[in-house]
Amino acid sequence: MRKAVFLDRDNTLIYDPGYIHEVDKVKLLDGVGEGLKLLKEAGYLLIVVSNQSGIGRGYFTEREFWEVNYRLQELLEHFNVQIDDFFFCPHRPGEGCKCRKPGTLMVEKAVEKWKIDVKESFVIGDKDIDVELAFRAGCRGGIKVGVPCFENFLKAASFIVGEK
Numbered sequence: 001m002r003k004a005v006f007l008d009r010d011n012t013l014i015y016d017p018g019y020i021h022e023v024d025k026v027k028l029l030d031g032v033g034e035g036l037k038l039l040k041e042a043g044y045l046l047i048v049v050s051n052q053s054g055i056g057r058g059y060f061t062e063r064e065f066w067e068v069n070y071r072l073q074e075l076l077e078h079f080n081v082q083i084d085d086f087f088f089c090p091h092r093p094g095e096g097c098k099c100r101k102p103g104t105l106m107v108e109k110a111v112e113k114w115k116i117d118v119k120e121s122f123v124i125g126d127k128d129i130d131v132e133l134a135f136r137a138g139c140r141g142g143i144k145v146g147v148p149c150f151e152n153f154l155k156a157a158s159f160i161v162g163e164k
């Protein structure tokens, strides 16, 4: 069984001005490359789980969502690290899907596909729903970045790696 860090994408890994879908706006946030590398070296799979209601709202296409992901991977090449997989929910709130965070379906799919021990895995995100996802999915922990204890991604990653 493997362990994973489930990663929110927007405003956790990359800056998001709101419904980001333009490749030329993709920018890594502070400490992300270094933090992901640290997690990868500690044996964690790096799996994005992202709410993308902009697709369901018709603001951008699934293809544009993937182009942002490919750009993210390109930026991470500089740090010699890559995201292992991407899961996303394209639905609007109120559609009653089971994937929109804090719903757990994206994590469940990843766990099955990659044979992950969810109890040894973490979530990192910038919203309360990301922390709630960790709790609901039965992860070891969930960390919200951009708060005093974890002001950037590297702080969160270092904390996880320090947990034995």
Ligand SMILES: [Mg+2]
Residues within 6 Å of the ligand: 008, 009, 010, 011, 012, 125, 126, 127
């Ligand atoms: Mg976010």
Ligand SMILES: [Zn+2]
Residues within 6 Å of the ligand: 089, 090, 091, 097, 098, 099, 100
């Ligand atoms: Zn959904």
